[in-house]
Amino acid sequence: MHKILVTGGAGYIGSHTVVELINSGFEPIIVDNYSNSNPLVIQNLEKLCNRSITHYEADCNDEKVLSEIFNEHNISGVIHFAAYKAVGESVSEPLKYYENNIGSLITLLKVMNRFDVSTIVFSSSCTVYGQPDQLPVSENAVIRPANSPYGYTKQVSETILQDCVHANPKFRTVLLRYFNPIGAHPSSLIGELPIGIPNNLVPFITQTGAGWRNELTIFGDDYNTSDGTCIRDYIHVIDLAKAHVKAFEWLEKNTDSIGVFNIGTGNGSSVLQTIQAFEKVSGIKLAYKIGNRREGDVEQIWASNDKAVNELNWKAIYSLEDAMDHAWKWQLKLGEKQP
Numbered sequence: 001m002h003k004i005l006v007t008g009g010a011g012y013i014g015s016h017t018v019v020e021l022i023n024s025g026f027e028p029i030i031v032d033n034y035s036n037s038n039p040l041v042i043q044n045l046e047k048l049c050n051r052s053i054t055h056y057e058a059d060c061n062d063e064k065v066l067s068e069i070f071n072e073h074n075i076s077g078v079i080h081f082a083a084y085k086a087v088g089e090s091v092s093e094p095l096k097y098y099e100n101n102i103g104s105l106i107t108l109l110k111v112m113n114r115f116d117v118s119t120i121v122f123s124s125s126c127t128v129y130g131q132p133d134q135l136p137v138s139e140n141a142v143i144r145p146a147n148s149p150y151g152y153t154k155q156v157s158e159t160i161l162q163d164c165v166h167a168n169p170k171f172r173t174v175l176l177r178y179f180n181p182i183g184a185h186p187s188s189l190i191g192e193l194p195i196g197i198p199n200n201l202v203p204f205i206t207q208t209g210a211g212w213r214n215e216l217t218i219f220g221d222d223y224n225t226s227d228g229t230c231i232r233d234y235i236h237v238i239d240l241a242k243a244h245v246k247a248f249e250w251l252e253k254n255t256d257s258i259g260v261f262n263i264g265t266g267n268g269s270s271v272l273q274t275i276q277a278f279e280k281v282s283g284i285k286l287a288y289k290i291g292n293r294r295e296g297d298v299e300q301i302w303a304s305n306d307k308a309v310n311e312l313n314w315k316a317i318y319s320l321e322d323a324m325d326h327a328w329k330w331q332l333k334l335g336e337k338q339p
C-alpha cells in the first residue's frame, strides 16, 4: 500500500483528502501542528474511516522531526497542504507567511530529497491568476503580480517546485490550483471550523445562520457583475479532495514531470446567489448588509476545468446547493454555542 505523507492533514481540505485517500487504498500519514486545526479532527477521521490513522503533531519547518517521520515510514509521495491561508493577515504579517509557507516547503523538499521521495502534490490556488482577462480562466493564463503576500507564497512555491523538476529528472509534481472549497463531509464528522471569526464567506454564512454571528457583511455590491457582488467558483471540498487521489493516479500513469490543473466546477456564483442557495437548503432568512469592498478581492473568477476533466479523469459531482446543505448540517452539528 502506498504511504502518502499528508502535511496539514487535520485541516479542512487535508482531512477530507485523508478520507478519499483511504477510500482509494492509500495509507495516509498525517503531519499537522494544529495551528489552524484541532487534534479532535483525528478522532473524527478515525471514526469516519473506522480505523486508526497514523498522525504526528509536528511543524513542517522542523527538519529533524520530518526526517524522523521519513525514516520511520517508507513514504512514496507527499501532499503538502500545510500553510497559512488568510489573505488579510498575510498583508499585515507578511514575514509570518513567507516563513511558514515558503520555509516549510523548502524544508519538506530537502527532506524528500534526502530520502529519495520524488513525488509531491501541491495545494496551489486560483489566487495565482489575480483578475484574469479571460473567463473561464485556464491553466495557461498569465500569472500576474500577486495581490497579497499569501498569493505571492503560492506563486513562489509553484516556481520552487518547477525549479526542482528542472534540477532533478526524477522529481515530479502536480500543482492543483484550487478555486473556492466549501461544504463538509455528509457524515458531519468533519468540516470547516476556522479558529475565531471566519474570513471566508461560507463559514460566515452558516455561523450567522446558527446565531454565532449577528449578520454577514457583503463586501461590495457595486462590481461589474450581474447583481453587483463578486463571483467565485465554489467547489465541494469532497470533489476537491478526490482530485488529489486523481493526481497520484496521473503521476503513476504519466511520464510528465509536472502537471498543473485548475480544480473548480467551471461555474461562477455571486455572493448573493451563494446566500440564496444557503437560504434554500436551510429554510433560514439570512441577516446580511452591504458593506464596502474588501481590499484585494478580485471581481470575478471561475475555472476552465477541461484539463482536469480530460487529463486527470476528474469531475465535480456536487452542486452549490449540495455543498451548502452539507455545510449547514455540519454547522448544526457544532451546536448553538460557539466553541
Ligand code: UFG
Residues within 6 Å of the ligand: 085, 086, 087, 125, 126, 127, 178, 179, 180, 199, 200, 201, 202, 204, 216, 217, 218, 219, 220, 229, 230, 231, 232, 271, 294, 297
Ligand atoms: N465575502 C463577503 N463577506 C464575507 C466574506 C467574504 O462578502 O464576510 C465575499 C468576498 O468579498 C468574496 C467572496 O465572498 O467576494 C468569497 O470570499 P472568500 O473569502 O470566501 O474567498 P476568496 O475568494 O477571497 O479567497 C479564497 C481563499 C483563498 C484563495 C482564494 C482564491 O480564502 O485562500 O479563495 O481566490 F486563495
